[in-house]
Amino acid sequence: MSLLELHNITKTFGPLKALTDLSFAVGHSEVVGLLGDNGAGKSTTVNMLSGIHQPSSGYISVDGQRQTFANRRASAEAGIETIYQNTALVDCLSISRNIFLGRELTDRFGFLDLKKMRDIAMEVLESAVHISGIDSPDKMVGDLSGGQKQAVAIARAVFFKRRVLLLDEPTSALSVRETEALLNQVLKLKAEGVSSVLVTHNLYHAYQVCDRFVIMSHGTKVFDVAKADTTIEELTQHVVLT
Amino acid sequence: MTDMTHDRAVAPRRSAGEWLHSLLSMPAGAILLVFIVVQLACIIAGLLFPDDFRYLSAANMGIMMRSVPVLGCLALGAGVLMIAGEFDLSIGSVYTLTAIIMAILVSNGVDAFIAAPVGLLVGAVIGLGNGFLTLRFNLPSFIVTLGGLLFWRGAVLLINGAVQVRFDPNPVFNGLFSGTVLGINAAFIWFIVLCLVFWAVLHRHRLGNHIFATGGNRAAATAIGVNTGRIKMIAFAIAGFMAAFAGILATTRVGSVQPGQGAGLELQAIAACVIGGLSLRGGRGSILGVFLGVMLIFTITDVLLLMRAPGFYLDMFIATLIVAASIFNHGLDRRGAES
Numbered sequence: 060m061s062l063l064e065l066h067n068i069t070k071t072f073g074p075l076k077a078l079t080d081l082s083f084a085v086g087h088s089e090v091v092g093l094l095g096d097n098g099a100g101k102s103t104t105v106n107m108l109s110g111i112h113q114p115s116s117g118y119i120s121v122d123g124q125r126q127t128f129a130n131r132r133a134s135a136e137a138g139i140e141t142i143y144q145n146t147a148l149v150d151c152l153s154i155s156r157n158i159f160l161g162r163e164l165t166d167r168f169g170f171l172d173l174k175k176m177r178d179i180a181m182e183v184l185e186s187a188v189h190i191s192g193i194d195s196p197d198k199m200v201g202d203l204s205g206g207q208k209q210a211v212a213i214a215r216a217v218f219f220k221r222r223v224l225l226l227d228e229p230t231s232a233l234s235v236r237e238t239e240a241l242l243n244q245v246l247k248l249k250a251e252g253v254s255s256v257l258v259t260h261n262l263y264h265a266y267q268v269c270d271r272f273v274i275m276s277h278g279t280k281v282f283d284v285a286k287a288d289t290t291i292e293e294l295t296q297h298v299v300l301t
Numbered sequence: 302m303t304d305m306t307h308d309r310a311v312a313p314r315r316s317a318g319e320w321l322h323s324l325l326s327m328p329a330g331a332i333l334l335v336f337i338v339v340q341l342a343c344i345i346a347g348l349l350f351p352d353d354f355r356y357l358s359a360a361n362m363g364i365m366m367r368s369v370p371v372l373g374c375l376a377l378g379a380g381v382l383m384i385a386g387e388f389d390l391s392i393g394s395v396y397t398l399t400a401i402i403m404a405i406l407v408s409n410g411v412d413a414f415i416a417a418p419v420g421l422l423v424g425a426v427i428g429l430g431n432g433f434l435t436l437r438f439n440l441p442s443f444i445v446t447l448g449g450l451l452f453w454r455g456a457v458l459l460i461n462g463a464v465q466v467r468f469d470p471n472p473v474f475n476g477l478f479s480g481t482v483l484g485i486n487a488a489f490i491w492f493i494v495l496c497l498v499f500w501a502v503l504h505r506h507r508l509g510n511h512i513f514a515t516g517g518n519r520a521a522a523t524a525i526g527v528n529t530g531r532i533k534m535i536a537f538a539i540a541g542f543m544a545a546f547a548g549i550l551a552t553t554r555v556g557s558v559q560p561g562q563g564a565g566l567e568l569q570a571i572a573a574c575v576i577g578g579l580s581l582r583g584g585r586g587s588i589l590g591v592f593l594g595v596m597l598i599f600t601i602t603d604v605l606l607l608m609r610a611p612g613f614y615l616d617m618f619i620a621t622l623i624v625a626a627s628i629f630n631h632g633l634d635r636r637g638a639e640s
């Protein structure tokens with residue numbers, strides 16, 4: 060049984076048909092590359108999986124259980140964490156406050172347990188996410204580089220034991236070295252049982268880490284293939300020609 | 302702010318340069334430095350020339366403690382709202398309106414302990430109204446509350462006319478808000494206590510974390526699951542509530558309400574916040590900064606009065622302070638954005 064599955068999803072915005080009969084699955088410990096040119100419907104798919112949009116028809120299932128993600132929180136509770144292009148972090152808050160934002164550790168009266176949040180943040184940053192340059196969880200996120208910011212977003216997902224990471228164009232703002240570190244991170248998480256969906260139009264980055272590729276065009280799936288059965292040339296052809 | 306002090310407590314001794322650097326990189330560090338320097342200068346001058354510069358005299362200290370809390374309370378409310386990313390220009394008018402309502406109720410035989418909460422409630426409800434209009438119609442709060450400023454100023458004249466209202470509450474109420482405890486003015490104690498409460502809420506409570514997140518990056522806060530609309534409504538209500546509280550303090554101290562007394566206070570409150578390092582774009586600032594901003598305005602006012610400088614120097618000094626503070630803060634903002 061697949062971890063996360065989309066069943067015949069159609070999404071319309073008024074007269075505009077953004078997705079048509081889209082179905083694909085993400086297995087356990089699998090990295091799926093969701094590819095396609097601009098306007099193929101990748102972002103709509105991500106928004107739907109993270110609970111921001113709801114399907115017009117069709118449904119999403121997690122562990123075979125049918126789900127309706129009415130909002131972002133519902134999606135997060137089902138184990139899905141989305142890491143956006145402009146990562147959803149607040150520049151003027153510290154790293155540890157960002158990691159726990161919206162899910163703060165507090166006492167009965169809502170006062171923050173800063174020490175515990177700080178210790179956990181440090182531990183997660185040291186053990187789970189290896190991006191250099193982050194030496195203190197008290198650093199303001201605004202002072203971090205693009206890759207470090209994504210590391211913080213990933214640390215958030217790791218700590219809250221997410222099972223699927225949706226990475227929406229994660230490498231577009233990163234340096235070469237940061238990109239390498241991020242892709243390695245995805246592989247490391249896979250080894251720990253966290254699946255990922257890498258949404259990108261950079262085929263080379265996708266080819267480096269993905270086990271399977273789903274190619275979208277004009278709001279629907281046009282190609283779905285395991286890495287072993289394809290080449291980067293074939294993928295390019297499908298993205299460009301369909 | 303506090304995280305830094307924590308660091309300093311555990312870290313080994315640092316050189317003076319490092320200490321200065323870490324002080325300046327604190328959210329309210331620069332203003333703290335300016336405040337300490339100004340205070341030291343005043344105290345030394347007061348000790349050297351006790352007859353000409355009566356800064357340390359009991360009378361002068363008493364005047365300071367009585368003048369600070371009104372603007373201080375307005376600035377605390379305005380500051381929380383600014384951190385949440387919105388403005389309230391109507392607090393000066395709301396301050397007068399709620400004071401008038403309270404004074405009229407008391408003069409009609411209502412107990413002050415009932416009239417005061419009514420005033421606070423009216424303040425909070427007007428704040429919520431500002432928030433509702435701002436969020437529901439997606440307007441800049443600057444415009445909405447500019448409307449509020451004029452509307453409620455007019456409403457004061459409609460309800461009361463242009464005459465002053467006497468406020469004569471029971472002695473217990475008077476003692477609670479304008480009495481003296483151990484030589485310290487009660488209103489000043491209220492202000493200090495409120496500063497501590499606001500500090501705890503803003504820097505140590507979940508609500509404060511969400512207020513900073515809402516003002517700092519609303520889209521991100523929403524994506525993470527913070528109800529930013531609700532947070533902004535709460536911040537608007539706090540601004541209105543604190544305006545009404547400032548009204549209680551001022552009215553109890555003076556014993557009457559002037560219909561025109563709130564004019565310009567909203568700008569002074571925002572000025573205090575800006576001097577204290579709050580960003581006009583939201584998400585940045587601290588309660589210590591607001592406190593120091595208010596104290597600095599009054600210290601400078603006081604010094605100029607003690608030196609018998611003409612009144613217009615006052616405005617010019619405060620204007621210079623505001624612009625200098627925002628140049629400095631803008632530099633910090635830009636540095637944060639670039640890196």
